[in-house]
Amino acid sequence: xxxxxxxxxxxxxxxxxxxxxxxxxxxxxxxxxxxxxxxxxxxxxxxxxxxxxxxxxxxxxxxxxxxxxxxxxxxxxxxxxxxxxxxxxxxxxxxxxxxxxxxxxxxxxxxxxxxxxxxxxxxxxxxxxxxxxxxxxxxxxxxxxxxxxxxxxxxxxxxxxxxxxxxxxxxxxxxxxxxxxxxxxxxxxxxxxxxxxxxxxxxxxxxxxxx
Amino acid sequence: xxxxxxxxxxxxxxxxxxxxxxxxxxxxxxxxxxxxxxxxxxxxxxxxxxxxxxxxxxxxxxxxxxxxxxxxxxxxxxxxxxxxxxxxxxxxxxxxxxxxxxxxxxxxxxxxxxxxxxxxxxxxxxxxxxxxxxxxxxxxxxxxxxxxxxxxxxxxxxxxxxxxxxxxxxxxxxxxxxxxxxxxxxxxxxxxxxxxxxxxxxxxxxxxxxxxxxxxxxxxxxxxxxxxxxxxxxxxxxxxxxxxxxxxxxxxxxxxxxxxxxxxxxxxxxxxxxxxxxxxxxxxxxxxxxxxxxxxxxxxxxxxxxxxxxxxxxxxxxxxxxxxxxxxxxxxxxxxxxxxxxxxxxxxxxxxxxxxxxxxxxxxxxxxxxxxxxxxxxxxxxxxxxxxxxxxxxxxxxxxxxxxxxxxxxxxxxxxxxxxxxxxxxxxxxxxxxxxxxxxxxxxxxxxxxxxxxxxxxxxxxxxxxxxxxxxxxxxxxxxxxxxxxxxxxxxxxxxxxxxxxxxxxxxxxxxxxxxxxxxxxxxxxxxxxxxxxxxxxxxxxxxxxxxxxxxxxxxxxxxxxxxxxxxxxxxxxxxxxxxxxxxxxxxxxxxxxxxxxxxxxxxxxxxxxxxxxxxxxxxxxxxxxxxxxxxxxxxxxxxxxx
Numbered sequence: 001x002x003x004x005x006x007x008x009x010x011x012x013x014x015x016x017x018x019x020x021x022x023x024x025x026x027x028x029x030x031x032x033x034x035x036x037x038x039x040x041x042x043x044x045x046x047x048x049x050x051x052x053x054x055x056x057x058x059x060x061x062x063x064x065x066x067x068x069x070x071x072x073x074x075x076x077x078x079x080x081x082x083x084x085x086x087x088x089x090x091x092x093x094x095x096x097x098x099x100x101x102x103x104x105x106x107x108x109x110x111x112x113x114x115x116x117x118x119x120x121x122x123x124x125x126x127x128x129x130x131x132x133x134x135x136x137x138x139x140x141x142x143x144x145x146x147x148x149x150x151x152x153x154x155x156x157x158x159x160x161x162x163x164x165x166x167x168x169x170x171x172x173x174x175x176x177x178x179x180x181x182x183x184x185x186x187x188x189x190x191x192x193x194x195x196x197x198x199x200x201x202x203x204x205x206x207x208x209x210x211x
Numbered sequence: 212x213x214x215x216x217x218x219x220x221x222x223x224x225x226x227x228x229x230x231x232x233x234x235x236x237x238x239x240x241x242x243x244x245x246x247x248x249x250x251x252x253x254x255x256x257x258x259x260x261x262x263x264x265x266x267x268x269x270x271x272x273x274x275x276x277x278x279x280x281x282x283x284x285x286x287x288x289x290x291x292x293x294x295x296x297x298x299x300x301x302x303x304x305x306x307x308x309x310x311x312x313x314x315x316x317x318x319x320x321x322x323x324x325x326x327x328x329x330x331x332x333x334x335x336x337x338x339x340x341x342x343x344x345x346x347x348x349x350x351x352x353x354x355x356x357x358x359x360x361x362x363x364x365x366x367x368x369x370x371x372x373x374x375x376x377x378x379x380x381x382x383x384x385x386x387x388x389x390x391x392x393x394x395x396x397x398x399x400x401x402x403x404x405x406x407x408x409x410x411x412x413x414x415x416x417x418x419x420x421x422x423x424x425x426x427x428x429x430x431x432x433x434x435x436x437x438x439x440x441x442x443x444x445x446x447x448x449x450x451x452x453x454x455x456x457x458x459x460x461x462x463x464x465x466x467x468x469x470x471x472x473x474x475x476x477x478x479x480x481x482x483x484x485x486x487x488x489x490x491x492x493x494x495x496x497x498x499x500x501x502x503x504x505x506x507x508x509x510x511x512x513x514x515x516x517x518x519x520x521x522x523x524x525x526x527x528x529x530x531x532x533x534x535x536x537x538x539x540x541x542x543x544x545x546x547x548x549x550x551x552x553x554x555x556x557x558x559x560x561x562x563x564x565x566x567x568x569x570x571x572x573x574x575x576x577x578x579x580x581x582x583x584x585x586x587x588x589x590x591x592x593x594x595x596x597x598x599x600x601x602x603x604x605x606x607x608x609x610x611x612x613x614x615x616x617x618x619x620x621x622x623x624x625x626x627x628x629x630x631x632x633x634x635x636x637x638x639x640x641x642x643x644x645x646x647x648x649x650x651x652x653x654x655x656x657x658x659x660x661x662x663x664x665x666x667x668x669x670x671x672x673x674x675x676x677x678x679x680x681x682x683x684x685x686x687x688x689x690x691x692x693x694x695x696x697x698x699x700x701x702x703x704x705x706x707x708x709x710x711x712x713x714x715x716x717x718x719x720x721x722x723x724x725x726x727x728x729x730x731x732x733x734x735x736x737x738x739x740x741x742x743x744x745x746x747x748x749x750x751x752x753x754x755x756x757x758x759x760x761x762x763x764x765x766x767x768x769x770x771x772x773x774x775x776x777x778x779x780x781x782x783x784x785x786x787x788x789x790x791x792x793x794x795x796x797x798x799x800x801x802x803x804x805x806x807x808x809x810x811x812x813x814x815x816x817x818x819x820x821x822x823x824x825x826x827x828x829x830x831x832x833x834x835x836x837x838x839x840x841x842x843x844x845x846x847x848x849x850x851x852x853x854x
Contacts, residue, residue, distance in 0.1 A: 024837075027342045027419060034411045034445060042449035045486075049457065049468065049479060056474030058467070133466045137474030140466035144457065162832050175835060 017094055019178040032182045036189050043193050046148055047200060050141040054204075058136035063205035066126055072202045075118045076194065079153075082111035083191040090184050098172050101180065105164055108187065112157050119150050142201065149197055152190050159183055219369050222303060224286070229366055258791040260344035261753055262329050265351045267648055269326025270641070272355055276319040277715070279362065283311035285712060288672075292705040294693045304689035305372035306391065310365065312375030316495065317399060318358040320629070323637040324498040325354075325409055328437050331644055332413060334744035334751065335431045337422025337760045337767075342415040343408075344789040345831075350405040350412065352799035357402025360806050364394035368810065371395035374687065376484055377458070379469040379477045384462045390810045396459045397806035401799075403451055410444030413437055422743070424762035428522070431742040431766075432508075432515055435522055436501025439529045440494050446533070447490035454483035463812060478543065485536035493532040496628070497525055499636030500567060503589045506643050507571050509738055510586040511578025514766055517570035524563030531560045541609045542616050550609035557607035564600060568593060583738070584658030588639035591666050592631050599627025602677065617687070620680025626673045638662075638718065646737045650749050651729040653721050661717035668710020675700035675707075741766040748853040754786045754841055757850050783847060785840040794834075798827035 019025045086108045092100030123143070126132070133143045163179050170176055219225050243249050256264060286307050290299045299307065333341055341347050364370045371391040373382035382392050417438045421430070430438075458480065460466040467475040508515040515521065537545060537553035571593060580586070602624045606612055615621065646652045680686075684697045691697055735749035743760055746768045763770055805820025 027415060030419065031343060031411055031415045034414055038407055038411070038445045038449050041446045042453055045450045045453040045483065049453070049483070052476065052479060053474065058473040133460070133464055137467040137476065140460065140468055144460060144466065162829065166833065
C-alpha cells in the first residue's frame with residue numbers, strides 16, 4: 001500500500017466514486033473533514049460569546065423588539081432547501097451526469113444568493129431600527145455570529161461559481177468531482193450551523209426576550 | 212498621520228535598531244546580488260514545497276526570533292537589576308515585556324518545534340512528503356509574515372504594550388489608542404492561519420501516510436507527540452482566531468465585546484484567551500516531550516520504557532489541558548466551587564506528567580548512556596522541569612495562589628517549565644537532527660560549553676525569582692525602591708541571564724564553526740539512531756525514500772540494522788512529487804500588506820491586500836499542476852551517487 005499519489009495502476013472497486021479514486025482526492029476530503037472540525041470550534045466559540053452577551057442591551061433595542069418570524073423562516077427555508085439541492089447535485093455527479101450536476105449546483109447557488117439577500121435586508125432593517133455592531137454588546141455578538149455565518153455563505157457561493165466554471169471547462173474528472181464534493185460538505189456544514197443560529201439566536205431571542 | 216508619528220522616534224535603542232535593520236538589509240541585498248543568488252533563493256527556497264526545506268526555514272526564523280526575544284529579555288533584566296534605574300522608560304519597558312512574551316511563545320517556541328516536526332516527522336513515518344505540501348508552504352509563509360508584521364512594530368508605529376495576554380481594558384481602544392495593539396492582533400491572526408493549517412496537515416499526514424506496517428502503536432514517540440499536538444492546535448487555535456477577531460472589531464469598528472461600556476465583558480477576553488492559551492502551553496511542551504523521548508532512548512541505547520504509558524499520559528495531558536484555563540485567574544472573583552474544580556484539574560495534570568518523568572528515568576536505568584550535547588540537554592531537562600512542575604502544583608492550589616499570584620514566583624515557575632521543557636528541547640533536537648539536516652554534526656566541545664553556560668545561567672537567573680516572588684516582588688513592574696530589598700536577588704538573576712546569553716552566542720558560533728570546519732557525514736546515521744529518519748542517506752534526497760521501508764515493530768531502523776534484509780532488489784518505481792509554487796509567498800505578502808493597512812486603519816491598503824489574497828486563492832483553484840514523476844533512471848542516478 002504505497003501512499004504515492006499515483007493516479008495509475010490502482011485497481012478500484014467499480015462503484016468507488018470518482019472523487020475517491022485518487023490518493024490526493026481521498027487525502028483532500030479527509031483534510032477537509034478535519035478543517036470542518038476546526039470550524040466547529042470556531043463557531044462554538046462565537047456561540048459561547050453570543051450567549052454570554054444575551055441581556056446586555058445597554059440602551060439599545062432588545063432582540064424581541066426587532067426579530068420577525070417571517071424573514072427568518074424564509075431564510076431558513078431557502079438555506080435548508082439549498083442543502084437538499086446540493087445533495088441532488090452530488091447525486092447527479094455520482095450518476096455521471098455533468099448537466100444534472102451543473103443545473104442543481106446552479107439552483108443551490110441561487111437559493112444561497114436568495115438567503116444572502118434576505119439576510120442583508122434583515123441587517124439593513126435592524127440598523128435602521130437602531131441596532132448595529134456598535135449599539136451594545138448583545139448586538140455586537142449578534143452581528144458577528146450571524147455575520148460570520150453569512151460571510152461563510154458568501155465564500156461558499158464564490159467557491160461554487162469557480163467550480164461551475166471548471167466543470168464547464170473540464171467536465172467530470174477526479175479533480176472537479178473532488179472539488180464539488182468538498183464544497184458540498186462545506187455547504188451542508190453551513191446548513192447545520194444555521195439550524196443552531198435559528199434556535200439559539202432567533203427562537204430563543206423571540207421566545208425568551210420579547211418586548 | 213505625520214511621519215514622525217509613523218516612525219518611532221526619541222529613543223537611542225530604537226535609532227540603533229533602525230540603523231542595524233537598514234545595514235542588515237543592505238548587506239543581505241548586496242551579498243545576494245554580488246554572488247548572483249537571487250534566482251537560487253527564489254527557485255530553491257522561497258517557492259519550495261519540500262517539507263525538509265520548510266522545516267529548516269522555520270528553524271532559521273525561530274532562531275532569529277530567539278535572538279530578538281532574548282535581547283528583549285536582557286534589556287528588561289538590565290532595567291530591573293537595580294532599583295530606580297532609568298535605562299528604559301516605563302512605556303518602553305511595557306513594550307519590550309509584551310514583545311518578549313509574545314515572540315518567545317508564538318514566534319519562537321512554536322515555530323522551532325514545528326520546524327523540527329516538519330523536517331523529522333515525514334522521515335520518521337517513512338513518507339515522501341506531508342499530505343498537503345502546497346499548504347505546508349502557505350503555513351510557513353503566513354507564520355513568517357505574521358511574525359514580520361509583529362516585529363516591525365517597534366520601529367514603525369510603536370509596539371504593543373498590554374502584555375502578551377493583552378488583557379482588556381488595558382488593551383482596549385480607550386486606554387491603548389496607538390497602533391501597537393493592532394500589530395499584536397493582526398500579526399497573531401495571520402500567523403495563526405499558518406498554525407491551524409499545520410495542524411490539519413500533520414494530523415492527516417500522520418494518520419494516512421505512514422509506511423506499511425507502522426501501526427499507531429509502532430510510531431516513534433516524537434511522531435506521537437506531534438499527532439496529539441496537532442489535535443490540540445485544531446481545537447485551540449480557532450478560539451484564538453475568534454478572540455483576536457472580536458478584539459479587532461472592538462478596536463477598529465467600535466463593537467462592545469470586551470469594553471467597559473455598553474454591556475461588554477472584559478472577563479470574556481480573559482476566558483477566551485486562556486481557553487486557547489492553556490492548551491497552547493501544551494502545544495509547546497508535548498513535542499518537547501517527544502524530542503526528549505527520542506534522544507534519551509537513542510543515547511541510553513534502549514527502547515523507551517513504558518511506551519504505552521507515555522502515549523496515554525500525553526493523551527490525558529491533552530484532554531486535561533482544555534479544562535484548567537481558569538487557574539490563570541483564580542483571584543479574579545470566581546466562587547469557591549469554580550476555583551476548586553480548576554484547582555483539582557490543574558493538579559491532576561501532574562499525574563501523567565509524573566508518569567512520563569519516571570518512564571524517562573527507567574529508560575536511563577541500566578542503559579549504556581552516551582553523553583552527547585543533545586543528551587546533556589535532555590538529562591538537564593528532567594530535574595529542572597521537575598522543579599518547574601512542583602512549583603506549578605503549588606500555584607495550582609487556589610487558596611495558596613492568593614498569596615503569590617502576580618509575583619515573580621509565577622515568573623520563575625513558567626520560565627522553569629518553558630525553558631527547561633521547550634527551549635532545552637529545541638536545542639537538544641537541533642543538535643540531534645543537525646547532521647540529518649545539514650550533513651555535518653555540530654561541534655561537541657563548543658556544544659557542551661554552550662550547554663553548561665546556558666543551563667547554569669538559567670538556574671542562576673530564575674531560581675532567585677522564586678524567592679523574589681515569596682518576598683513580594685510583583686511581576687510586570689519596571690522599577691522598585693531600595694527599601695523593597697529586592698536588589699541582591701535581582702542582581703544574581705541578571706548575572707544568570709548574561710550566562711544564558713553567552714550560551715546562546717556560543718550555540719550560534721557553533722553553527723558557524725561547524726559549517727566551516729566540521730567533518731562531513733557520509734553515512735546518514737551518526738548516532739546509531741533507532742527510527743526511520745536515520746535510515747535515509749545524508750543529505751536526504753528530495754523524495755526521502757527511494758523505496759518505502761517496511762516496518763515490523765517499534766524502533767523500526769534498529770530492527771532493520773539487527774536483521775538486514777539480504778536481497779535488496781533495486782526495482783525502483785517512478786516517484787510522484789509536487790511542483791514548487793510562488794503563490795504561497797505572494798499570498799502571504801498580500802496578507803502582510805492587508806494587515807499593515809488594518810494596523811493603521813488605512814482601508815484602501817487593507818482592501819488592496821485582501822484582493823491580492825483572493826486573487827491568489829482563485830489562481831490556485833484554477834491551478835491543475837499535479838506535480839511530476841521522478842523517473843527510474845533519475846532515482847538510480849541519485850541513489851548511486853550517494854553510495
